[in-house]
Amino acid sequence: MKKITLAITCLLASWQVTAQETAQEQQFSTVITPAFTPVTWERLVDARNEPENWLMYSGTLDSQRYSLLDQVTTDNVHQLEMQWSYQIPVIDRAETVPLVVDGIMFITEAPSNVVAVDARTGREYWRYDHEMPDDLRICCGRNNRGVAILGETLFMSTLDAHLVAIDARTGNLLWDVEVAAHDAGYSKTAAPLIVKDKVVTGIAGGEFGIRGFIDAYDPETGERIWRTYAIPGPGEFGNDTWSDDSWRTGGAATWLTGSYDPDLNLIYWGTGNPGPDWNGDVRLGDNLYSDSALALNGDTGEIDWHFQFTPHDVHDYDSIQIPILADIEMDGRTVKSMLWANRNAFFYTIDRANGEFLHGKPYATQTWAEGLDPVSGRPIRVPGMAPTYEGTLVAPPIVGATNWYSPGYSQDTGLFYVTSFDGAQEFFKRDEDYEEGERFTGGGGRYLQPMDAFHSSIRAIDPTTADIVWEFPIMPRSSAGITTTAGGLVFTGSADGYFFALDAATGDELWNISLGARVHAAPMTYAIDGRQYVTIASGNVVYTFALEE
Amino acid sequence: MGQISPLRWLGLSAAALSAFIVTSLPSHGEDAGNLYNTAVDIRLGQRYFERQCSRCHGFDAKGNDETGAPDLTGRLNRASSDAGIFNIIREGVPGTAMLPVDSEVPDATVWQLVSYIGSLRYDPASVELAGDADSGARLFNGAADCSSCHMIEGEGGRMGPDLSRVGENSTPDDLMTALVNPDADVDPRWWQLRVTDREGSVRQGFRMNEDSFSLRIMDDNAELWSYPKNRIANYDRIETSTMPSYDGRLTESELDDLVAYLFSLRREVQQ
Numbered sequence: 001m002k003k004i005t006l007a008i009t010c011l012l013a014s015w016q017v018t019a020q021e022t023a024q025e026q027q028f029s030t031v032i033t034p035a036f037t038p039v040t041w042e043r044l045v046d047a048r049n050e051p052e053n054w055l056m057y058s059g060t061l062d063s064q065r066y067s068l069l070d071q072v073t074t075d076n077v078h079q080l081e082m083q084w085s086y087q088i089p090v091i092d093r094a095e096t097v098p099l100v101v102d103g104i105m106f107i108t109e110a111p112s113n114v115v116a117v118d119a120r121t122g123r124e125y126w127r128y129d130h131e132m133p134d135d136l137r138i139c140c141g142r143n144n145r146g147v148a149i150l151g152e153t154l155f156m157s158t159l160d161a162h163l164v165a166i167d168a169r170t171g172n173l174l175w176d177v178e179v180a181a182h183d184a185g186y187s188k189t190a191a192p193l194i195v196k197d198k199v200v201t202g203i204a205g206g207e208f209g210i211r212g213f214i215d216a217y218d219p220e221t222g223e224r225i226w227r228t229y230a231i232p233g234p235g236e237f238g239n240d241t242w243s244d245d246s247w248r249t250g251g252a253a254t255w256l257t258g259s260y261d262p263d264l265n266l267i268y269w270g271t272g273n274p275g276p277d278w279n280g281d282v283r284l285g286d287n288l289y290s291d292s293a294l295a296l297n298g299d300t301g302e303i304d305w306h307f308q309f310t311p312h313d314v315h316d317y318d319s320i321q322i323p324i325l326a327d328i329e330m331d332g333r334t335v336k337s338m339l340w341a342n343r344n345a346f347f348y349t350i351d352r353a354n355g356e357f358l359h360g361k362p363y364a365t366q367t368w369a370e371g372l373d374p375v376s377g378r379p380i381r382v383p384g385m386a387p388t389y390e391g392t393l394v395a396p397p398i399v400g401a402t403n404w405y406s407p408g409y410s411q412d413t414g415l416f417y418v419t420s421f422d423g424a425q426e427f428f429k430r431d432e433d434y435e436e437g438e439r440f441t442g443g444g445g446r447y448l449q450p451m452d453a454f455h456s457s458i459r460a461i462d463p464t465t466a467d468i469v470w471e472f473p474i475m476p477r478s479s480a481g482i483t484t485t486a487g488g489l490v491f492t493g494s495a496d497g498y499f500f501a502l503d504a505a506t507g508d509e510l511w512n513i514s515l516g517a518r519v520h521a522a523p524m525t526y527a528i529d530g531r532q533y534v535t536i537a538s539g540n541v542v543y544t545f546a547l548e549e
Numbered sequence: 550m551g552q553i554s555p556l557r558w559l560g561l562s563a564a565a566l567s568a569f570i571v572t573s574l575p576s577h578g579e580d581a582g583n584l585y586n587t588a589v590d591i592r593l594g595q596r597y598f599e600r601q602c603s604r605c606h607g608f609d610a611k612g613n614d615e616t617g618a619p620d621l622t623g624r625l626n627r628a629s630s631d632a633g634i635f636n637i638i639r640e641g642v643p644g645t646a647m648l649p650v651d652s653e654v655p656d657a658t659v660w661q662l663v664s665y666i667g668s669l670r671y672d673p674a675s676v677e678l679a680g681d682a683d684s685g686a687r688l689f690n691g692a693a694d695c696s697s698c699h700m701i702e703g704e705g706g707r708m709g710p711d712l713s714r715v716g717e718n719s720t721p722d723d724l725m726t727a728l729v730n731p732d733a734d735v736d737p738r739w740w741q742l743r744v745t746d747r748e749g750s751v752r753q754g755f756r757m758n759e760d761s762f763s764l765r766i767m768d769d770n771a772e773l774w775s776y777p778k779n780r781i782a783n784y785d786r787i788e789t790s791t792m793p794s795y796d797g798r799l800t801e802s803e804l805d806d807l808v809a810y811l812f813s814l815r816r817e818v819q820q
Contacts, residue, residue, distance in 0.1 A: 091644060135653075141646065391608075399615075428608050430599055439600050446608040451615060452737040452759070453788075474761035477615065496760040509779055512762050 036102040036169070038151045041196055045262050052527035054100045057146045057191035059524065062325035063259040064409040065483045067525045071532035072547060073487040077501045078511045079547050083533065084122035086115075086542040093520045094537035095143045097191070097406075097481070100526035101168070105535070106149070107542055108191075111142040112158035114166060120528050122544060126171035130158050137185045137208055137437055143520075145257075146191035148199065150219050155199045157188030163201055163217060175222040179203060184436050185210050190256045195267055195298050198225060202254025206272040206318065209249035209440035214258075214269050214294070216301055226301035230254055230271045230289050238288035246283035249434045251275030252290040256320040256404050261336070264353055265298040268325065268338060272318040278387040279314070279429050279442025286311035291319040293340065295355060305355035309342050310379060314386045315368065315427060316398050316441075317344040324409045324416065325352055330464045339463045341407055341418040343400030346372060346379070349463045361466040363459055364401035365422035368394050387427035387443050397425030398445045399477065406481030406522040408490065410504045415460040415469055417482045417490050417504075423447075423454040451476050458482070458492055460507060470507030474498075480536075481522025491534060493519025499536045499543070515543060583631045585660035586667070594665030597658055605646065610669055616646060622669040623718030624815070634663045678721060678809045680802065685810025688803055695807070698792065701814065707771045708755075709792060710739065716815040724808045728799075731790035741787040742766050744776055756786070 039055060047055045051068040059065045072080065088094055092110030099106045105119040112130040117123055136142075136159055147154040147166075153174060154166045160182040165174040179201070180186035185208025192201040198216040206212065212230035217223065230252035232238040242250055251274050258269035274283055274290035291310040294303055309319045324339040328349075338352035345366035349358045357377030369379040385394050399421065407418040425445040432442050456476040460469045480493030489510070490502045499519060500512035517539025525534045535544045585594075599608060605618035612620035619626065627642065628634045638659050641649035650659060689695045698709035715724070726733050740756040742764055752774060754766030764784065765775045778784070795804060 135651065426608070428599070430596070432600060441600065441604075444599055444603040444608040446603075446611070447613070450737050475759065494761040498761050500762070509762075514760075514762075 036104055036152075039101060039149045041150070041194065044150070044194055051525075052100075053102065054098070054524045054526050056099065056148055056194065057097050057257045058259065058322055058406060059483070061193075061260040061262065063257075063322045063406070064324055064326060064411070065406055065481070065522065065524075066409055066411050067483065067485045069525050069527055069532045070486040071527070071530075072485065072489065072525075072534065074489060074503050074510055076547060077487070077489055080501075080511060080513075080534065080545040081548055082513075083120075083544045083546050085544070086117060086122040088115075088537075088540040088542065091540055092142050093518070094540050094542065095145045095189075095520045096537050096542070097146045097522050097524050098535060098537075098542065099147060099149055100524070101149060103528050104168075105526075106147050106154060106168070107537075108144040108146050108156060110144060110540075111136075112144050112156065112160075114147060114154060114156060114171065116168070116171060119526060119533065119544075122542070128166050128171040128173065130156075130160075130162075130164065132158070133160050133182065135183055136160060136187065137182060137205070138187050144189055145521075148192040148194050150194045150199070153219060155192045155194075155201075155217075155219070157190055157192060157201060159187050159189065161186040161188050161203065161205075163188070163192065163199065163222065165219065165222060177217070177222040177224070179215060180205075180210070184208070185438075185440075188255075193257050193260060193267070194219075195260050200258065200267060200269075202256065202258070202269060202320075204253050204255035206251040206253035206255065206275055207277065207439050207441050208437065209275045209434045210251060210253060211248060212252035212254045212271055212290075214254050214267075214296065214301065228294075228296055228301040228303060230292075230294065232288060241285040241288040243282070243284035246287075249275055249440060250283060250287060250290060251277075252287075252292075253318075254320065255318075256322060259323045259325050259338075260298065261325055261352060262298075264336070266304055266352070267296040267298055267301075268323040268352065269294050269296065270318075270320040270323065270340075272320050273313055273316045276432055276434075276440050276442030277314075277316040278427055278444065279431065280312055280386065281429075282442070284312075287313070291317060291344075293319065293323060293338065293350065293355070295352070307348075307350055307355045307357065307377070309340075309346070309348065309377075310344050313344075314429075315344075315394060315396075317342065317396075317400060318403070319343065320404060321402065322406050323352075324407060326409050326411075326416075326463065328414065328463050330358070337463060339407075339409065339416045341402050341416070341420070341461065343396070343403055344368070344379070345396045345401035347416070347418075347461050347463075347466050348372075348377060349466060350377075359466050363418065363461055363466075363468060364420040365395045365424070366401065367424070387429040387445075389429055391426035391428050391446070393424055393426050393448065395424035396421065397423045397447065398427070399423070403479065405479050405520075406483075408482035408484045408492075409463075410484040410490070412484075412486060412488060413460075413504050414462070414464075415504065416463050417458060417460050417484065417492075419456070419478045419480060419482065419492060420459050421454065421456050421477045423476065424449075456495070458490065458502065458507070460490075460504075472502055472507045472509065478519070480519040483523040483525060483534075485525060491523040491525070491536070493521070493523070493536055493538060495519070497538055499523070499538065499545075513545075515539070515541070517541070583635075583660050583663055583667075585657055586664040590661045590664045591668045593658075594661035594663070594668075597662055598665050601650070602662075610666070618646070620718065621666050624670070631660075631663050631667065634666055635659055638662055673716065673812070673815065676721065676812070678805065678812060680805030680807070680809035682806070682809040682813045684803075685806035685808070688799075688807055689810055693795070693799060693803070693807065707767070708769075710736075712811065712814060714815055716812045719811070721808050721812050724811045725804065727792075728804055728807060729794055729796035731792040731794055735788060735790045739790065741791065742784050743787065744774075744784045745782045746776075747780070747782050749782070753787075755791075 253272035274287040348360040515538035521537035605616040696705040754768040
């Protein structure tokens with residue numbers, strides 16, 4: 001391999017040869033592959049204590065996206081320099097959060113491919129291209145957000161609503177199971193979550209009148225072990241919160257990744273909007289468990305408790321945000337909390353042991369609710385805010401005050417960080433009949449102002465009070481996630497193509513670089529041989545930064 | 550179905566109707582190919598559009614900054630005939646988010662979409678205007694001195710948008726509003742930024758571009774300036790227009806003449 005490189009180099013001016021040779025030598029001097037060791041469940045539980053690796057979509061099972069790496073700090077972050085970039089060969093937006101295991105990075109690409117690269121150089125080991133049918137039903141573009149790993153196997157959701165297992169050393173396909181029928185409107189884009197000896201995964205398709213669920217699969221065989229529907233069936237608790245047969249096509253997609261608490265043995269997972277999105281007349285009632293947080297038993301998948309953020313939603317305020325689990329000091333006691341900045345513009349602190357609402361407040365502009373009931377946390381609605389045939393102006397707009405992009409939490413500051421949007425939109429209602437595989441949304445929206453007239457910011461929220469501690473304004477509307485580090489940093493991106501770092505305590509701007517294309521992904525950080533790297537996808541390129549050696 | 554009348558879609562108010570008359574709406578004279586162009590077809594097309602296309606093109610088909618899906622109510626970039634629009638919907642625009650419709654969607658539905666999109670536009674030749682375009686052109690370059698700020702076909706000033714094609718995506722009503730109430734709808738590109746640097750000196754100019762960490766302006770002398778936001782003391786946005794209102798400054802008939810002239814500024818339609 002080296003010979004070929006040198007042969008080509010010889011064609012260039014001779015003075016370049018020596019320089020390139022030394023550079024090549026340095027770059028490939030360490031062989032990393034043999035260091036790759038199987039990722040056991042114990043390693044996943046303890047992922048925070050091997051910060052050199054990024055072992056799951058949200059970093060750790062509590063989804064804080066808080067890394068203990070502290071080589072890059074508030075003092076030196078301005079010295080970050082690009083080390084390499086990897087161009088995804090498919091022109092589509094990259095929403096991927098790569099994993100890094102012992103020096104190997106796994107990047108997912110649109111529509112549902114994986115590439116393994118050397119995390120030090122961005123150069124490829126192998127790739128897996130998923131075979132895709134040509135009759136996909138997808139609401140929102142072709143994308144994939146990442147893989148999960150257990151042992152030496154990667155697990156990936158695919159757009160055609162399959163779950164596949166891939167050998168992490170070669171990219172070979174181990175098994176491929178259909179989770180649901182793609183031609184009925186089901187699809188999959190989120191990274192699965194490993195819970196003990198199972199692969200737990202949700203489903204997308206909330207704009208197609210699906211019935212959402214959360215599944216667990218055997219990592220060895222791909223056999224399904226349990227399925228918990230996000231909409232209860234006849235005879236089950238909550239089925240009567242749907243008028244007539246509307247529960248059958250009620251949506252409640254589970255289209256992102258959840259979190260897990262090993263001590264409580266509970267899986268936390270958010271659910272999406274009820275369908276049809278903007279016409280609630282055909283599904284009267286609270287529409288359980290749409291727009292809810294579900295706590296499922298880690299072994300059986302049974303629902304232990306639920307908390308519904310937006311009963312009878314008519315604005316598409318999905319509650320699929322990633323649940324951040326954090327132990328916080330409140331009123332003189334340690335609370336095992338679940339922190340949630342919802343698409344509906346309210347921030348919630350919830351007791352994750354039992355689902356009890358502790359408090360909540362708006363963290364972004366909203367006009368649809370007067371507030372939350374202080375005891376139950378149920379929103380008190382402003383009358384006249386439902387979509388109409390003529391259009392009703394409501395904040396937040398359909399895309400929400402936040403959405404699927406990961407929030408972050410820092411154990412050093414005790415603050416919760418969210419990418420937020422202060423916007424408004426006219427919501428329209430339409431009458432539609434359900435047809436399998438067709439969009440089933442019952443309306444839509446339009447902006448009355450140019451995007452630049454709205455506001456976006458990164459907001460830091462104190463979860464003990466739900467107050468905003470600082471905010472950093474950026475141009476609307478970012479869909480970048482957040483990662484925090486023990487170096488006192490918040491890393492995130494912007495809609496106008498910047499990757500930047502803020503001081504986690506104060507929100508002060510410390511560093512930014514223009515990557516030129518919208519950031520649709522969350523950053524992640526890892527280390528090799530004692531050197532910390534920070535990675536982000538922008539446009540369809542994955543960039544990696546580190547301090548100069 | 551929503552009761553949104555075609556006139557509402559054109560953004561026309563009753564007042565505007567007194568200024569000009571739309572004689573046929575929509576006009577499909579040139580396209581014998583589309584057999585699905587009755588009022589019912591247009592409604593069905595609208596219904597399908599709202600369901601399948603509005604999430605990118607907007608519920609009013611006026612486009613969406615974020616998805617990059619263009620305004621379909623004015624002149625299209627990629628098609629000038631019904632057949633051309635049909636092909637875009639059937640085949641998509643390769644390499645963009647504009648995917649083809651599902652192969653199972655019948656041709657009839659696609660033609661209904663074409664009819665609906667057609668109903669959002671109108672044949673400019675069918676619009677009768679009160680003013681005289683030639684007089685408008687003379688005013689523009691002469692007494693009214695519009696050309697000191699606006700370029701047309703490479704001639705004129707830089708302190709306003711290039712108007713060479715302004716007739717393509719504006720109704721006569723839009724144009725009249727632009728003249729008598731410039732503050733009504735100012736594109737963010739023509740907002741102004743007043744930048745105060747750390748020494749306290751101030752520079753103001755058009756907001757050529759603003760992003761999360763920097764901004765670029767053009768001042769009165771058409772000089773271009775670029776600032777990192779973290780190196781300045783502060784900046785203000787001025788979202789009103791720098792164009793004077795001509796309400797009362799020009800006579801009604803002069804305004805009509807200018808509107809007639811501006812409305813005529815469009816590319817030749819090649820069929």
